[in-house]
């Protein structure tokens with residue numbers, strides 16, 4: 001009912017109120033012609049005397065005052081409760097520790113996640129990492145006790161990083177990869193002794209030790225894939241996933257989802273996950289002996305088949321020389337069967353820095369001829385064509401970062417030219433340019449860069465177009481890319497198979513809506529009490 005608010009008592013009269021309370025003589029239309037008499041004057045009249053206002057002001061009745069006070073209290077309480085109820089309480093964390101016992105070194109990772117959100121959607125992130133001094137645990141085959149001792153320093157640090165009251169409930173895992181796989185193949189009793197020593201060492205710490213074991217190549221590849229897709233939020237959001245490329249010292253993994261692969265053609269390369277309500281069929285393969293250190297061994301073995309005393313190696317810089325022991329080189333099960341019958345104790349390697357020849361040597365360590373499937377990568381291993389974006393980490397990153405080749409928008413031809421120039425640079429110049437870099441690493445970057453390019457292009461069949469979709473990465477949002485996080489998420493059941501129910505609104509949205517509604521209610525309440533002022537510009541309407 002426009003123009004007519006209510007039959008409120010005004011103190012003087014029982015007449016209904018009209019839209020122009022500031023024009024008092026218009027309150028009551030003269031009899032006869034109500035419409036004409038209520039038209040707005042060109043100049044609004046002054047307000048009525050104060051005494052009259054007071055008498056007619058509805059605010060001044062005790063009922064209204066009580067109602068207003070109750071209304072204000074109710075609204076303030078409502079908003080306060082909304083804010084307090086949803087305010088995040090001081091965050092408490094839970095922790096998990098994973099030791100990555102790689103072929104070249106061991107690293108300790110501590111992960112943390114909000115205590116109230118475990119088994120749900122709370123983001124798990126890396127809190128701390130520690131690189132164990134010395135080599136990988138597999139290198140302690142002859143003195144297993146030292147494998148255990150080597151871990152102590154980082155583990156003491158881990159003890160400091162996790163709050164004391166959480167120590168007992170913090171799971172601790174050790175996963176060993178290709179170095180221990182090779183040792184286990186070569187000498188399983190030595191591998192067992194190393195495990196016994198590291199288990200004894202880890203049990204002395206106050207964490208909940210869950211065991212030490214060798215990961216299979218499929219696990220290593222698949223958990224690397226889970227890690228990078230979890231960290232980039234692709235799993236939770238059901239987005240298209242990123243493939244994972246991991247290059248270690250002794251093995252290398254490739255894992256990705258392909259539309260053309262349903263797992264039937266080569267079931268051993270298939271890993272299925274149901275995560276956050278989505279099914280993933282991931283292609284994965286791990287090539288033992290094709291990590292960068294073992295691949296260098298394969299390349300050297302190829303060049304020393306006849307047991308020479310000297311070799312000219314195109315994968316090392318001109319002017320670089322090194323004496324290598326035959327028995328050490330051929331100690332690895334990757335090449336042990338190829339050891340020349342008659343060979344001296346050692347041979348001298350002299351670098352010639354020739355990228356093209358180095359590329360030829362590296363190609364010879366791959367078998368591109370046999371394939372019993374519709375398509376293969378190398379060594380007769382089934383692989384669909386690479387599809388989508390890829391994250392390449394560990395040695396892929398170290399090497400390409402050092403060589404300044406992480407920008408994959410650079411064409412493969414330009415990458416080749418840069419490598420050609422780098423490999424041809426004399427060793428003395430390289431040492432001068434990088435005085436602080438460990439010379440063992442430094443001497444191998446020409447080989448490693450050439451190996452990475454060969455592995456990706458000829459090995460995995462990346463093309464100029466798909467190469468540009470590779471990103472060389474070390475970390476994602478502060479957590480290292482690698483298999484460890486995926487491994488822990490899996491063992492602690494921290495990625496649900498089904499998408500969890502989430503609140504309709506985030507906290508901020510909820511509080512804002514409650515506040516807005518409260519203000520609107522309050523405004524309506526006020527309006528319902530107050531008469532409406534005229535604008536003196538429109539015809540009043542009378543009921």
Ligand SMILES: Nc1ccn([C@@H]2O[C@H](COP(=O)(O)OP(=O)(O)OP(=O)(O)O)[C@@H](O)[C@H]2O)c(=O)n1
Nearest residue numbers: 102103104105177178248249250251394395398
């Ligand atoms: N700053 C660094 C660190 C490491 N490396 C080399 O990168 C390779 C791979 O390192 P990593 O990924 O740590 O291998 P591991 O995990 O030890 O080996 P694997 O996964 O095969 O067990 C090794 O040859 C290592 O010497 C490097 O060139 N530069």
Ligand SMILES: [Ca+2]
Nearest residue numbers: 102177248394
């Ligand atoms: Ca590794």
